[in-house]
Amino acid sequence: MILTIIFILSLCVYILYRISTRKFDYWQKKNVNYVQPTPFLGNYSGYILLKENLLDVVYNLSKLFPNDPYVGAFFGTKPTLIVKDPEFIKLVLTKDFFYFTGKECFEYTHKEVITQGIIFTYGDRWKVIRQNVTPLFSSSKMRSMFRIIEHCSGVFENLLDEESLAPEVEMKSLMSRFTMDCIGGCVFGVDINAMQEPKDNIFTTMGCLFLETTTSRGIKNVVKAIWPEIFYGLGFKVFPTDIHKFFSKLLVRIFEARDYKPSERTDFVDLLLNLKKNRHIVGDRLQKIKTGDEGADSKLELEVNDDLLVAQCVSFFIAGFETSSNSLTFTLYELAKNPDVQKRAQKEVDEYIKKHNNKLDYDCVKELPFVEACIDEALRLYPLFGVISRQTGERYTFPTGLTLDKGDRVHIPVYHLHHDPEYFPEPELFKPERFYGEEKKNIRPFTYLPFGAGPRVCIGERFAKMQMLAGLVPILKRYTVRLAEGMPETINFEPKAIASQPNIGVRLNLLPRNN
Numbered sequence: 001m002i003l004t005i006i007f008i009l010s011l012c013v014y015i016l017y018r019i020s021t022r023k024f025d026y027w028q029k030k031n032v033n034y035v036q037p038t039p040f041l042g043n044y045s046g047y048i049l050l051k052e053n054l055l056d057v058v059y060n061l062s063k064l065f066p067n068d069p070y071v072g073a074f075f076g077t078k079p080t081l082i083v084k085d086p087e088f089i090k091l092v093l094t095k096d097f098f099y100f101t102g103k104e105c106f107e108y109t110h111k112e113v114i115t116q117g118i119i120f121t122y123g124d125r126w127k128v129i130r131q132n133v134t135p136l137f138s139s140s141k142m143r144s145m146f147r148i149i150e151h152c153s154g155v156f157e158n159l160l161d162e163e164s165l166a167p168e169v170e171m172k173s174l175m176s177r178f179t180m181d182c183i184g185g186c187v188f189g190v191d192i193n194a195m196q197e198p199k200d201n202i203f204t205t206m207g208c209l210f211l212e213t214t215t216s217r218g219i220k221n222v223v224k225a226i227w228p229e230i231f232y233g234l235g236f237k238v239f240p241t242d243i244h245k246f247f248s249k250l251l252v253r254i255f256e257a258r259d260y261k262p263s264e265r266t267d268f269v270d271l272l273l274n275l276k277k278n279r280h281i282v283g284d285r286l287q288k289i290k291t292g293d294e295g296a297d298s299k300l301e302l303e304v305n306d307d308l309l310v311a312q313c314v315s316f317f318i319a320g321f322e323t324s325s326n327s328l329t330f331t332l333y334e335l336a337k338n339p340d341v342q343k344r345a346q347k348e349v350d351e352y353i354k355k356h357n358n359k360l361d362y363d364c365v366k367e368l369p370f371v372e373a374c375i376d377e378a379l380r381l382y383p384l385f386g387v388i389s390r391q392t393g394e395r396y397t398f399p400t401g402l403t404l405d406k407g408d409r410v411h412i413p414v415y416h417l418h419h420d421p422e423y424f425p426e427p428e429l430f431k432p433e434r435f436y437g438e439e440k441k442n443i444r445p446f447t448y449l450p451f452g453a454g455p456r457v458c459i460g461e462r463f464a465k466m467q468m469l470a471g472l473v474p475i476l477k478r479y480t481v482r483l484a485e486g487m488p489e490t491i492n493f494e495p496k497a498i499a500s501q502p503n504i505g506v507r508l509n510l511l512p513r514n515n
């Protein structure tokens with residue numbers, strides 16, 4: 001009996017082993033340099049075992065064949081090409097975008113309501129949604145949203161009066177409260193009030209639920225990313241249904257408050273109301289990008305239902321507050337470590353404030369180039385998405401003759417590019433001058449990708465810049481930031497987080513300026 005059990009178990013292990021390694025000659029057959037993989041874990045063991053953030057793993061793999069345009073790897077059991085050469089990255093993200101419209105496991109995005117949003121979805125559906133929400137980010141819309149951001153910046157300034165009394169301040173949660181209020185006002189037209197009432201704030205709770213870094217969420221993220229067929233086949237979901245329920249109710253409440261009629265604000269809610277009224281949205285199919293075909297079926301009509309609306313809401317809520325608050329935190333951390341740079345940024349803010357009678361306006365984005373360069377440099381050192389992922393929707397051949405099969409993964413090693421001394425000399429130093437004035441022109445295209453590039457580039461880049469400057473000005477004009485006692489000089493990334501975030505609280509002192 002015991003012998004039979006041992007035999008069956010051994011057989012199972014052997015079968016699993018054979019299944020997990022059956023593609024491990026993939027890159028060898030294609031003549032691509034690759035790293036010897038481990039059964040089940042491939043080359044991503046640190047990420048799969050929740051010990052390292054994805055960007056750290058891909059960074060280390062990217063360094064291995066310095067002269068090759070790409071490296072073959074195995075994301076668990078899945079063949080994955082790490083594309084390092086900027087010319088090849090350009091092909092993937094822009095020129096031959098048609099083949100790479102989907103992100104990792106795109107074919108499963110219909111399995112959860114939230115993954116039907118613009119961030120996760122793919123193909124024609126993504127194209128139609130993107131086309132329909134793009135007008136929301138026009139210059140005139142940005143200008144009108146700035147009034148809300150300016151208001152939040154004022155509330156933030158008052159909040160700083162209280163926070164600065166504490167011996168030290170945890171920056172990440174403080175900045176999240178600011179960006180959450182901005183996004184609530186600009187996108188949903190509601191007062192989230194996270195700055196004044198952080199405790200038991202339902203939006204804060206939803207944000208935490210979405211971004212939680214528990215072990216069980218970490219495991220779910222990993223299994224879903226690598227083996228979506230097993231993950232969804234077993235009926236799992238990544239995001240708790242509470243998130244979806246909350247945003248469904250929120251939308252009804254907002255729609256009722258507006259009597260189901262678009263207002264004069266022409267904000268995101270109005271856009272959703274119009275979509276709801278028309279019951280469908282129309283846009284160009286991706287085929288048009290490939291063939292330029294203007295024929296009748298180059299258009300696609302997408303049915304608008306509640307799930308589609310909720311998915312877009314969640315996309316904008318999450319993309320809008322968490323990314324900017326983390327970037328602000330990293331920027332302040334570097335300013336605290338580099339007092340000379342901080343002084344120069346403060347000087348620019350002082351001049352701006354004097355010129356504009358202590359008032360922040362929309363043009364601050366143009367008039368604070370050095371502060372903006374500090375943000376750009378922080379985004380270089382700490383890109384929020386240190387790996388941009390894609391999956392081929394069709395067979396694709398690179399100019400070198402290498403053919404990727406349908407469904408192959410592509411990882412673009414953003415963190416590696418940003419830390420490559422060939423593109424950014426002395427890469428570990430915080431030098432905002434790289435992004436200031438004429439110097440900026442020396443940056444080689446497709447080596448600096450904090451917002452991505454091409455048709456799927458971050459839609460909220462300008463909004464993010466506006467929001468981040470409005471968060472930095474009140475701090476720099478009245479305070480000097482310093483590392484709190486015991487705060488380390490380097491920060492590691494949280495292994496279980498989807499986007500880069502510090503694995504510890506970023507504690508700074510806010511010292512009132514005496515000039």
Ligand code: HEM
Nearest residue numbers: 119319320323324327384385450451452456458459460464
């Ligand atoms: C510092 C702040 C931000 C950073 C670093 C950032 C970065 C990015 C990156 C790297 C992507 C993916 C590009 C790709 O896969 O090729 C992205 C996509 C996106 N971002 Fe941002 N983002 C920021 C702020 C925002 C804000 C404030 C919003 C909205 C208000 C926003 C909305 C989006 C959306 C909707 C997408 C998906 C676009 C698509 O797939 O078509 N982001 N962002």
